Amino acid sequence: FLGAGGGNDIQWCFSQVKGAVDDDVAEADIISTVEFNHSGELLATGDKGGRVVIFQQEQENKTQSHSRGEYNVYSTFQSHEPEFDYLKSLEIEEKINKIRWLPQKNAAQFLLSTNDKTIKLWKISERDKRPEGYNLKEEDGRYRDPTTVTTLRVPVFRPMDLMVEASPRRIFANAHTYHINSISINSDYETYLSADDLRINLWHLEITDRSFNIVDIKPANMEELTEVITAAEFHPNSCSTFVYSSSKGTIRLCDMRASALCDRHSKLFEEPEDPSNRSFFSEIISSISDVKFSHSGRYMMTRDYLSVKIWDLNMENRPVETYQVHEYLRSKLCSLYENDCIFDKFECCWNGIVMTGSYNNFFRMFDRNSKRDVTLEASRENNKPRTVLKPRKVCASGKRKKDEISVDSLDFNKKILHTAWHPKENIIAVATTNNLYIFQDKMN
Amino acid sequence: MFVRGLKRKCFDGEEDIEGTLAGIKAIPSYNLQRQSLLDMSLVKLQLCHMLVEPNLCRSVLIANTVRQIQEEMTQDGTWQMINTQSPGQASLDRLVSTDILCRSSRDQAEGKHLPAYGAFSKDFESDQAQESSETMSTTSSVQAPRNLQSNVWEMENPQENKGNFQKSLDQIFETLENKSPNSVEDLFSEVDNSYYDLDTMLTGMMSNTKMGHCDSLETFSSPTNTASNSNCKSDLNDLDHIVEILVES
Secondary structure, three states: OOEEEOOOEOOOOHHHOOOOOOOOOOHHEEEEEEEOOOOOOOOEEEEEOEEEEEEEOOOOOOOOOOOOOOEEEEEEEEEEEEEEEOOOOEEEEOOOOEEEEEOOOOOOOOEEEOOOOEEEEEEEEEEEEEEEEEEEEEOOOOEHHHHHOOOOOOOOOOOEEEEEEEEEEEEOOOOOOOOOOEEEOOOOOOOEEEEEEEEEEEEEEOEEEEEEEEEEOOOOOOOOOOEEEEEEEEOOOOOOOEEEEEOOOOOOEEEEEOOOOOOOOEEEEEOOOOHHHHHOOHHHHHHHOOEEEEEOOEEEEOOOOEEEEEEEEEOOOOOOOOEOHHHHHHHHHHHHHHHHHHOOOOOOOEEOOOEEEEEEEEEEEEEEOOOEEEEOOOOOOOOOOEEEOOOOOEEOOOOOOEEEEEEHHHHOOOEEEEEEEOOOOOOEEEEOOOOOEEEOOOOO | OOOOOOOOOOOOOOOOHHHHHHHHHHHHHHHHHHHHHHHHHHHHHHHHHHHHOOOOOOOHHHHHHHHHHHHHHHHHOHHHHHHHHHHOOOOOHHHHHHHHOOOOHHHHHHHHHHHHHHHHHHHHHHHOOOHHHHHHHHHHHHHOOOHHHHOOOOOOHHHHHHHHHHHHHHHHHHHHHOOOOHHHHHHHHHHOOOOOOHHHHHHHHHHOOOOOOHHHHOOOOOOOOOHHHHHHHHHHHHHHHHHHHHHHO
């Protein structure tokens, strides 16, 4: 188990699971992104069918001190539809690649959702009252003849069943030739960036017909292309600083004050290759699939195929910490290349403790302080509410102990690519292919 | 399966011929694996082109892998092997295509994508030395016992993986057959990426031109024995037949 502050171990318990029970997964139901909002009260998921489902945490029940509020469906809407690009004769997938919440400024909630080409700003607002008492219409809805209206009646607001409405407020389109992989809201809360394979654009949330290109790594001759952008994020505190990661395992930190086009990085983070581990797959497994800043902005975390690395922004030549997620896969890289699993893009998140997904519906957690790590499983079996999750172990080689799973028995179709951590509490959301699991720490 | 950290034997000029030849027996396994990885990568790249819009990151990573293999194959100390085994120095692509066609039946099944390999390697190696190191390595693999090939997939289920490989190949040809030649070309011309060599190869296939190397093949005098020559002829006929089928659909 992990050690947390105060010397108490965090014991993770099953809380809820959302989604269909069948093994037959409908393609449209595949979860493609998971994100808590800034308060943690709302949890959004996006799927391959272009839908966004938002769950809301129940207000804590003061009498039931042993569990935190459950998450229930709050709003569901179709964010993106499939489109056809007539110029290229290509379909544009409606799959939601990323959702990012804006901090709450008024009663309504706002989020950005994006597919491969178009970003949309959605407003989610509640309506729980409606005006009643008009005397201007007949019962069937037709307007009454004004001469028959003899009294002036002022309508009053009366409570109604809660209705949650989602409406698209801005559509940011036509700025990306390649597939958008990241969006990140700036700490100024006015601008945001969107990154595709070769370019990063800066937008103002109010302006949809213009965006500024701030990074462009497209070579003049596409035949010379050897590296693409894989993720990008704004610094949490410095509104002119952002980072982007590449398929060659590098992270570049750029400062927008230096020049309009941030072609030259301010810092380049790259760990020299370990020559003893070199193989034809070295570059592929070094490709970074996710990058996240710490809350302070002093550190950033990157995820490549086999590991999670923590970087100190002041040190470019190597990470300060490296955690092996599933080192037992290193000897299987050829098969993983053949079945394309080697290209899976795992995300990572942290809240003091680092969390990331793996195969067989396993996910891993690393405590940076105690250096302990644990493997847990997201599964419907043996999971009743408040059941403590049992740590799992993969047997890399040799004799398999009882309760261990051998590498060859792992199900590579069951991958956990998306995970999210509640910003304030020990509640985590883990997405398997089409189910969303919510775990929380055991409260006494 | 790749053995991690396997050091490639680097032959320097000092080694005597006997020592080199003895060393060859240890090499084919690695070279075979490397060749299989190259083949698999090319298949994957072809599949990329078949998709509606290829995932650029994946394509770039696979292309880089192919490039690495190509570089290693040309830099490898198999030059010694060329000197000891082959009198002549035929052009690169002719040697490659001959050799590929002379491979085992398993390799023949994969032979459909070989023209891609020829075109691809031509492009990547145009700046490299003229010697075709990979040719000699695969020539030696032909002579190696067949059971070596099962070593390539050092996994629990070699059959399953061969099946997967075959399945990927089947997929390519299914897609090729389902699309009319024009739409295939349109797909390639519209997608904004750079693998023109593969595009050229595939459009060449669709328009039923015989591969350049097939033509030169007929005039090529093989340094190897006549038995392998006759195998090549029959393989060549098979290849023509396959291309005809593809074009007619």
